[in-house]
Amino acid sequence: MTVNLTRIYTRTGDAGETHLGDMSRVPKTHPRIEAYGEIDELNSQLGVVATLSDLPERFGPWLRRIQNDLFDLGADLSVPEDTQHARKDRLRATPEQVAWLEQRCDEVNAELTPLRSFLLPGGTPAAAHLHVARTICRRAERRTLLVEGANPEVAKYLNRLSDLLFILARSANGGEEPLWQPGAGR
Template sequence: MVTLNRIYTRTGDAGATRLADGRKVSKADLRVEAYGAVDETNACLGLARLSTGGELDAILARIQNELFDLGADLSTPARADEAPGSVLRILDSQVERLEGEIDALNAELPPLASFVLPGGTPAAAALHLARTVCRRAEREAVRLVEAGEPVSGPALRYLNRLSDLLFVAARYANDKGAAEVFWKSGATR
C-alpha cells in the first residue's frame, strides 16, 4: 500500500498561516512578507548555482542553507527573555563569515570605475537578480522592525551583508570583472 504525503493542508485557504511560535497571522503579515522574500532570494540562488562552480558555488550552497535558518529566525519573533540557543537564530559569526568572503572575492576584482549593469555572464545576471530580491527582503525586515515587531540584530545585518556579497559575487562571476557591463551615463539621449 502506498501512503501519500499530501503537500496541501487547506489551513491557509482563508489567507492565514502560523508563525513558528504558533501565532496565527495573515499571509500578508509583515513577518510573512520578510521571510517570504528570504525564500525568494534562496530560489534565485538556486538558479544562479546552475551556472557557477568551484569556490563560489560552495559559498552559495552554504548560504542557501543559512537562508532557511534566516527564515526560521524571522518566523519566530525575538523575545527579550529568550534563552541563548533556544531558538534558531542567525549568529554574528555568520555575518562575519560573509564579510570575510566579500573581502576575499573583492580582492580578486578590479576597482569599480562606473556603476555595473546587471548582466554579463548567466551566473552574474542570476546573482544580480538574487541581490535585488535580497535587498527587498532586507527592506521587508526593516519594515517589520519599524512596525515595532522584534527581529534579531544579526538577522538584519546578515541580509545587509548578503546583498553586498551577492553584488561582489556577480562581479566575480563576470570573469572576475572582465565581462562586466557598465552604465554609460546619458548614452541613449
C-alpha cells in the same frame, strides 16, 4: 533539529492566515510572513544560480551554505523574540554568520579591479542571475526591516549578502563588466 513533513497541504491557510513558529496565527500578508517569503524567493534564485555552468566552481559550496543560512533566517523570523516560545535555544542568526559573509566579500573583492563606474546588471548568465539575486536580497532586507522586534542580525546578514552577491557577479563576469555610461542614450 528534525523536521518531519508528512503532508504538504493542511488546508489551515485557506482563509488567508498562517501559523508562526510560536503557533500564533497571522495574516499571510503580515510583515513577518512577507519577510521570510522574500527570503524564500532569494533562496530559490540562488538555487538557480547554483545550476549554471558558468558559475565559478568555488562559489557553489558558498551558495549552498548561504541557502542553508537563509533557512536559518526564516526560522529566526518565524518566531517572535518576545513570546514564550522564543526559548534561548531557538535558532537565531548570529554575528558569526555575518562575519563569514564579510570574509568572502574581502576574499573575492581583493581579486577585482577597482570600480570606475556603476555597473549594468548583466554580462555572463551567472553574473546576470547573481544580480537578480542581489535585488531580491535587497527587497528581503527592506521587508525584514519592517518586522517589529526582529533579530537585527537578520537584516545585517541580508545587507552583507547583497554586497557579496554584487561582488560575486563582478567576479563571474571575469573583468568584462557592462558599465553604465551616463547619458549614452540621449
